[in-house]
Amino acid sequence: MTVAGITVGVALILVLLSLVAGIDAQVKSSIRSLGGADITVYNATITGARQSFFLGSSATLNESMVSDIAGLPNVYAVSPQSTEVVEVNSILAPIWGIDPGTFDIVSGGLNLVGGREIAQNDTYVAVLGKGLQQLFNASLNDQVSLQGRPPFNSNNYNLAVMGVYETGVAVTDRGLYVPIGIVQNLTESQGRVTSILVKVDNPNNVEAVSSEISGLFPDVRVVTASTIATQASQLLNTLTVFFGALGVVALVAGSFGVINTMLISVVERTKEIGTLKAIGASELTVLKMFIFEAVILGCLGAVVGVAIGSASSFILSELSFRLLPTAGRLPARISPVLTPVNVAVSLILGVASGVLAGLYPAWRAARMKPVEALRHG
Amino acid sequence: MVENIVETVNLSKVYKRKNVEIVALNDVNLQIPKAQIICINGPSGSGKTTLLNIIGGVDRPTRGKVTVDNVDITRLGESQITRFRLEKIGFIFQFHNLFPTLTAFENIELPLILSKKPKETREKRVSDLLEIVGMKERADHKPDELSGGEQQRIAIARALTNNPTLILADEPTGDLDSENAIAFMKLVKELNKKQGQTFLIVTHDPLVSQECDKIYAIRDGKLRE
Numbered sequence: 139m140t141v142a143g144i145t146v147g148v149a150l151i152l153v154l155l156s157l158v159a160g161i162d163a164q165v166k167s168s169i170r171s172l173g174g175a176d177i178t179v180y181n182a183t184i185t186g187a188r189q190s191f192f193l194g195s196s197a198t199l200n201e202s203m204v205s206d207i208a209g210l211p212n213v214y215a216v217s218p219q220s221t222e223v224v225e226v227n228s229i230l231a232p233i234w235g236i237d238p239g240t241f242d243i244v245s246g247g248l249n250l251v252g253g254r255e256i257a258q259n260d261t262y263v264a265v266l267g268k269g270l271q272q273l274f275n276a277s278l279n280d281q282v283s284l285q286g287r288p289p290f291n292s293n294n295y296n297l298a299v300m301g302v303y304e305t306g307v308a309v310t311d312r313g314l315y316v317p318i319g320i321v322q323n324l325t326e327s328q329g330r331v332t333s334i335l336v337k338v339d340n341p342n343n344v345e346a347v348s349s350e351i352s353g354l355f356p357d358v359r360v361v362t363a364s365t366i367a368t369q370a371s372q373l374l375n376t377l378t379v380f381f382g383a384l385g386v387v388a389l390v391a392g393s394f395g396v397i398n399t400m401l402i403s404v405v406e407r408t409k410e411i412g413t414l415k416a417i418g419a420s421e422l423t424v425l426k427m428f429i430f431e432a433v434i435l436g437c438l439g440a441v442v443g444v445a446i447g448s449a450s451s452f453i454l455s456e457l458s459f460r461l462l463p464t465a466g467r468l469p470a471r472i473s474p475v476l477t478p479v480n481v482a483v484s485l486i487l488g489v490a491s492g493v494l495a496g497l498y499p500a501w502r503a504a505r506m507k508p509v510e511a512l513r514h515g
Numbered sequence: 516m517v518e519n520i521v522e523t524v525n526l527s528k529v530y531k532r533k534n535v536e537i538v539a540l541n542d543v544n545l546q547i548p549k550a551q552i553i554c555i556n557g558p559s560g561s562g563k564t565t566l567l568n569i570i571g572g573v574d575r576p577t578r579g580k581v582t583v584d585n586v587d588i589t590r591l592g593e594s595q596i597t598r599f600r601l602e603k604i605g606f607i608f609q610f611h612n613l614f615p616t617l618t619a620f621e622n623i624e625l626p627l628i629l630s631k632k633p634k635e636t637r638e639k640r641v642s643d644l645l646e647i648v649g650m651k652e653r654a655d656h657k658p659d660e661l662s663g664g665e666q667q668r669i670a671i672a673r674a675l676t677n678n679p680t681l682i683l684a685d686e687p688t689g690d691l692d693s694e695n696a697i698a699f700m701k702l703v704k705e706l707n708k709k710q711g712q713t714f715l716i717v718t719h720d721p722l723v724s725q726e727c728d729k730i731y732a733i734r735d736g737k738l739r740e
Contacts, residue, residue, distance in 0.1 A: 409612065410612075410614060413606075413608070413612040413614075414625075415573070415597070415600075416571070416573050416600060416606050417600065417601070417605075417606055417625065417626055417629070417673065417674075418597060418598070418600040418601020418602070418604075418626060418629050418630070418677075419597070419601075419629050420594060420597045420598075420629075421593070421594075421597070423629060507574075508573040508574075509568050509573050509574040512568075512573070512608070512612075
């Protein structure tokens with residue numbers, strides 16, 4: 139009970155640190171998985187999967203924009219992309235239709251862990267995310283069957299697995315990449331795409347090019363990697379402040395618990411302290427003894443807190459996976475990252491608050507006058 | 516001329532409780548010669564425990580001075596007087612005041628740990644002391660597994676640990692039956708004879724008083740022979 143406050147505080151702080159680290163990792167790899175694209179152009183109002191989920195297709199950008207953008211100064215390469223949700227072997231999965239000729243240049247390509255990428259003249263092929271590949275236990279050259287979602291459920295394809303990629307982002311790894319024509323045919327959106335990836339010749343020109351695109355096409359949303367990073371860091375800051383405040387409040391409350399318990403224990407042991415001082419223990423010795431006790435209490439609280447914190451950050455990520463409808467394009471799982479540094483920081487905070495809380499009771503014990511202490515009880 | 520180990524000069528102690536002054540000691544002049552057993556009688560509240568505490572350096576007088584081993588302890592600072600208690604004084608309490616979580620051995624070892632003696636020295640000294648007080652077989656017992664008499668023997672051993680100049684005992688037989696009280700005084704006499712140990716015992720137990728070399732009475736803060 140005494141150490142419960144410290145335990146809760148440490149747990150909250152650990153959850154905070156590991157979730158923030160998890161989100162950070164997620165955001166970073168999401169940005170990475172956007173491909174090295176400097177600029178991404180979306181439809182202005184509704185994005186990707188959500189619209190495709192309810193309305194059939196989200197491809198609303200005219201494919202002719204690709205050549206328009208490619209003609210702008212300082213643009214190095216442009217690649218169209220169609221992102222939808224389809225049924226793969228009867229399982230819902232995100233699908234990315236890409237243009238094999240330009241995708242690699244714009245995005246830097248997929249991180250392959252097996253097989254090869256989609257080549258320019260490939261037709262009925264797919265590169266599966268590692269998660270999906272494991273789900274199907276699929277080998278290279280196996281067939282996967284694709285079917286559109288209503289109202290396009292009469293459209294289907296059988297594709298050969300050419301390769302396997304891994305991004306580290308759970309949602310992305312449960313999807314697949316195919317030639318863009320497949321997605322357009324599945325969702326009957328020929329001539330339209332969901333997004334356009336742009337590579338600029340020089341990073342310094344990203345802002346200029348993106349405002350140029352905005353000027354040319356007022357109805358589209360132009361997102362640069364840095365806007366995503368900014369949004370992500372704002373979210374992270376909010377989370378940090380929220381959990382951090384909770385954690386600090388719990389630690390402070392916990393410290394009062396320790397102060398209370400230790401004061402009681404000092405009073406209960408008045409006679410022992412008196413005896414100890416009478417037989418020649420110095421104030422410093424008594425002080426050290428009680429601070430040692432506080433360290434033990436702090437350690438206990440911190441260790442239990444780390445255990446609870448680790449467990450609950452996993453439970454929390456599980457819950458966020460099940461309960462949150464969308465956190466981006468699809469239900470996003472935030473995997474907590476428990477680094478030794480995070481664990482160490484939480485432990486140190488817990489022990490430190492225990493020690494701080496122990497200082498006053500220890501000082502009271504040390505300053506106790508032996509005569510009065512001996513007279514007690 | 517016998518050397519005096521303790522000398523008090525015009526020692527007075529006045530407590531203030533809610534604006535009422537209580538005189539616990541009133542100009543006490545006491546000399547304790549080396550290797551003697553001195554008793555102080557007196558009803559409760561007469562100031563005898565206060566006198567003991569001041570001589571033992573756990574309490575401070577209001578006036579007067581106390582020299583122990585030619586050192587005026589009223590002039591010592593807090594850390595010096597702590598050292599003084601550790602090295603020169605052995606305390607025996609009425610209720611033994613052993614640490615319940617420590618074994619007999621560890622209770623005796625405590626003053627040696629406080630004076631930072633190495634482990635081998637401590638083990639040797641503690642087992643010698645256990646031998647002296649006849650408690651060798653009980654070394655690993657906790658206080659609550661020992662009888663009152665046995666606990667008091669451990670307390671004596673603890674008081675002896677650092678070879679103190681003076682052992683102070685406050686009603687040491689107050690919690691013992693007469694058989695154990697007699698055994699206690701026998702041990703005190705033995706230590707006095709064999710090692711020349713000086714004792715100052717506050718008591719109103721005639722079994723103790725009759726064994727002492729000199730008996731003082733204290734009443735209303737005044738000491739009489």
